[in-house]
Amino acid sequence: MKRNIFSMSVTIKDLAKELNLSVATISKALKDSHEISPETKQRVFELAKKVNYTPNPYASSLRKRSSKTIAVVLPEVADSFFSLAINGIEKVARERGYHVLIYLTHESFDREEAILKEFQSGRVDGILISVSEETSSGNHIKKIIDEDVPVVFFDRISEDVNTATITTDDFESGYKATSHLIDQGCKKISFVKTSAGLSIINKRLEGYEKALEERKIKHSDADIIQCNDDPENNYQLIKKLLQKKNHPDGLIASVEKLTTPVYRACKELNLQIPGDIKLISFTNLQTASILNPSLTTIMQPAFEMGKIAATLLFKRIEKPNFDLTKEHVVIPSSLQVRESTG
Amino acid sequence: MKRNIFSMSVTIKDLAKELNLSVATISKALKDSHEISPETKQRVFELAKKVNYTPNPYASSLRKRSSKTIAVVLPEVADSFFSLAINGIEKVARERGYHVLIYLTHESFDREEAILKEFQSGRVDGILISVSEETSSGNHIKKIIDEDVPVVFFDRISEDVNTATITTDDFESGYKATSHLIDQGCKKISFVKTSAGLSIINKRLEGYEKALEERKIKHSDADIIQCNDDPENNYQLIKKLLQKKNHPDGLIASVEKLTTPVYRACKELNLQIPGDIKLISFTNLQTASILNPSLTTIMQPAFEMGKIAATLLFKRIEKPNFDLTKEHVVIPSSLQVRESTG
DNA sequence: CTGAAAGCGCTAACAA
DNA sequence: TTGTTAGCGCTTTCAG
Numbered sequence: 001m002k003r004n005i006f007s008m009s010v011t012i013k014d015l016a017k018e019l020n021l022s023v024a025t026i027s028k029a030l031k032d033s034h035e036i037s038p039e040t041k042q043r044v045f046e047l048a049k050k051v052n053y054t055p056n057p058y059a060s061s062l063r064k065r066s067s068k069t070i071a072v073v074l075p076e077v078a079d080s081f082f083s084l085a086i087n088g089i090e091k092v093a094r095e096r097g098y099h100v101l102i103y104l105t106h107e108s109f110d111r112e113e114a115i116l117k118e119f120q121s122g123r124v125d126g127i128l129i130s131v132s133e134e135t136s137s138g139n140h141i142k143k144i145i146d147e148d149v150p151v152v153f154f155d156r157i158s159e160d161v162n163t164a165t166i167t168t169d170d171f172e173s174g175y176k177a178t179s180h181l182i183d184q185g186c187k188k189i190s191f192v193k194t195s196a197g198l199s200i201i202n203k204r205l206e207g208y209e210k211a212l213e214e215r216k217i218k219h220s221d222a223d224i225i226q227c228n229d230d231p232e233n234n235y236q237l238i239k240k241l242l243q244k245k246n247h248p249d250g251l252i253a254s255v256e257k258l259t260t261p262v263y264r265a266c267k268e269l270n271l272q273i274p275g276d277i278k279l280i281s282f283t284n285l286q287t288a289s290i291l292n293p294s295l296t297t298i299m300q301p302a303f304e305m306g307k308i309a310a311t312l313l314f315k316r317i318e319k320p321n322f323d324l325t326k327e328h329v330v331i332p333s334s335l336q337v338r339e340s341t342g
Numbered sequence: 343m344k345r346n347i348f349s350m351s352v353t354i355k356d357l358a359k360e361l362n363l364s365v366a367t368i369s370k371a372l373k374d375s376h377e378i379s380p381e382t383k384q385r386v387f388e389l390a391k392k393v394n395y396t397p398n399p400y401a402s403s404l405r406k407r408s409s410k411t412i413a414v415v416l417p418e419v420a421d422s423f424f425s426l427a428i429n430g431i432e433k434v435a436r437e438r439g440y441h442v443l444i445y446l447t448h449e450s451f452d453r454e455e456a457i458l459k460e461f462q463s464g465r466v467d468g469i470l471i472s473v474s475e476e477t478s479s480g481n482h483i484k485k486i487i488d489e490d491v492p493v494v495f496f497d498r499i500s501e502d503v504n505t506a507t508i509t510t511d512d513f514e515s516g517y518k519a520t521s522h523l524i525d526q527g528c529k530k531i532s533f534v535k536t537s538a539g540l541s542i543i544n545k546r547l548e549g550y551e552k553a554l555e556e557r558k559i560k561h562s563d564a565d566i567i568q569c570n571d572d573p574e575n576n577y578q579l580i581k582k583l584l585q586k587k588n589h590p591d592g593l594i595a596s597v598e599k600l601t602t603p604v605y606r607a608c609k610e611l612n613l614q615i616p617g618d619i620k621l622i623s624f625t626n627l628q629t630a631s632i633l634n635p636s637l638t639t640i641m642q643p644a645f646e647m648g649k650i651a652a653t654l655l656f657k658r659i660e661k662p663n664f665d666l667t668k669e670h671v672v673i674p675s676s677l678q679v680r681e682s683t684g
Numbered sequence: 685c686t687g688a689a690a691g692c693g694c695t696a697a698c699a700a
Numbered sequence: 701t702t703g704t705t706a707g708c709g710c711t712t713t714c715a716g
Contacts, residue, residue, distance in 0.1 A: 260629060287602060
């Protein structure tokens with residue numbers, strides 16, 4: 001492939017030669033610097049347009065030590081919350097001319113650590129992260145912050161890292177969900193959770209316990225079902241719970257992926273929802289409304305959270321003395337009452 | 343922040359100084375070149391590890407004219423197909439040490455064009471794309487290919503661009519879905535589609551028409567419902583269809599997002615599924631199985647398609663004479679029969 | 685086996 | 701207003 005002004009990537013040098021100007025002049029003209037005469041700018045713009053000049057991003061990144069790209073690191077993407085969050089993030093990134101690199105940890109701490117390590121030498125100007133289930137220590141994240149690349153957490157935070165967080169009111173929504181079930185007459189409410197020590201899940205759980213205590217509903221550890229990442233295992237656990245003669249009459253699925261096994265188990269065991277058991281799930285799934293009976297949900301403002309997280313990150317990127325450690329936004333989830341708790 | 347060997351990004355130069363070697367030697371040692379003595383390599387590796395050296399990716403990209411990153415451009419991400427595809431793509435990218443930039447067109451051609459333009463100056467080594475609904479011409483894509491950056495299409499292709507494609511058997515699955523409904527006794531089958539001239543939807547439609555003709559089922563344009571991007575509008579259209587005295591007794595939702603309005607409309611109108619109307623939807627949604635009645639679906643092998651698309655792309659990236667224009671993989675969708683067509 | 689030097693494309697002092 | 705120059709950090713001849 002020829003490398004002249006009509007093919008391959010055109011460089012500033014090419015433009016300079018063509019117009020008999022120096023590269024410096026072209027560079028400045030291109031960014032509309034006031035040091036350059038209108039006429040020159042005009043000529044430069046025209047030629048640039050004509051030959052379809054696009055700056056080499058890496059040359060510029062190297063020189064300016066900023067890449068105009070951010071990283072989004074997520075546990076997974078096949079989940080309505082994260083899908084929507086990506087949408088929000090991408091939206092504000094695009095508006096500001098930033099690029100977004102996406103990384104999936106698949107809930108593995110090792111992978112998360114390996115990924116974070118890549119951000120040590122200026123690959124990205126900032127990081128948006130929702131930590132994996134396995135993540136307990138935040139040292140890998142602190143290390144990056146020490147290198148002066150800003151990090152903001154959204155949804156799943158690491159409590160020992162001191163930086164901006166965008167979360168929902170997990171405690172309150174656990175409380176709200178539970179209170180709603182109690183209001184609807186439930187006397188024995190189970191809380192189904194995922195494996196690890198995710199702080200958001202634990203907060204939901206605390207809300208659940210608080211509500212039960214306030215309303216003087218007796219409960220025991222047996223009401224809290226610990227699931228893991230194996231769908232079949234989870235299904236069996238839930239089924240076992242619902243098979244008991246004194247099975248719960250209310251159930252909270254604390255994460256989206258537990259919705260399907262719960263419905264399946266009820267169907268399999270011929271338990272009527274909401275007659276025999278009332279259900280609430282933490283999810284943003286569109287299809288909640290067309291389940292039969294339709295599903296009462298706690299919906300997180302996923303898109304909004306993504307947008308706010310990204311906005312804060314950019315604020316810090318563009319204004320390095322903006323203090324992220326002071327930013328802790330909590331956006332309320334909403335309870336969508338539907339038939340499953342009717 | 344100090345810039346010495348114990349803080350901030352360490353560079354090759356720092357290592358060189360520390361070990362009294364030249365940067366060239368360090369660079370070669372780091373990539374385990376045979377020109378370097380084992381002892382030297384050893385020393386270099388140790389120091390690099392100790393001071394946590396990470397190469398500056400942009401310096402290297404600039405010099406090597408390759409970025410070890412690919413772009414994935416998608417219409418949206420809040421859709422089970424794309425979510426799963428991203429998973430597949432990310433998996434193989436990670437295995438090969440590539441980074442992935444994500445871009446959303448939100449079904450807008452203009453946005454797609456603007457995004458593609460960014461790939462002109464070596465930002466990415468290759469592109470995976472599923473075109474927007476509005477995309478009819480492929481010139482913006484051809485331009486990129488002309489600059490020698492490889493492109494592979496997955497799912498939604500642009501027919502006038504000659505490069506690798508990974509698709510499902512859309513015609514066959516349209517045919518299969520329709521035949522299934524006929525087998526189940528449907529006499530009047532509607533096909534609900536989205537707005538634009540997406541080739542995959544039209545192929546599904548052709549399969550539908552073929553099946554009807556083969557089985558001598560009369561049908562008219564009125565059986566084909568044209569939706570758009572406005573959920574409320576779509577809901578009304580579908581409702582109007584189902585309200586007719588001689589409403590269809592079978593319905594194919596040709597894209598995932600039409601599933602919800604169809605179910606909603608049936609419920610609203612008190613139509614029994616599958617008694618009054620049988621339903622099939624093109625979707626990979628987990629929740630299809632817990633809808634009530636559970637939903638018969640055509641499932642695309644999304645994860646697999648993402649993986650294959652990425653694999654082909656990397657093959658081409660790593661072996662520039664590998665001819666993408668000859669690669670056209672078609673992976674069959676599968677019909678999941680459930681209660682909604684019972 | 686090691687090093688000197690050139691240069692990827694761009695930006696930013698500084699000079700003219 | 702424009703140009704000269706010196707890098708950003710790395711890779712890669714080519715010489716020693």
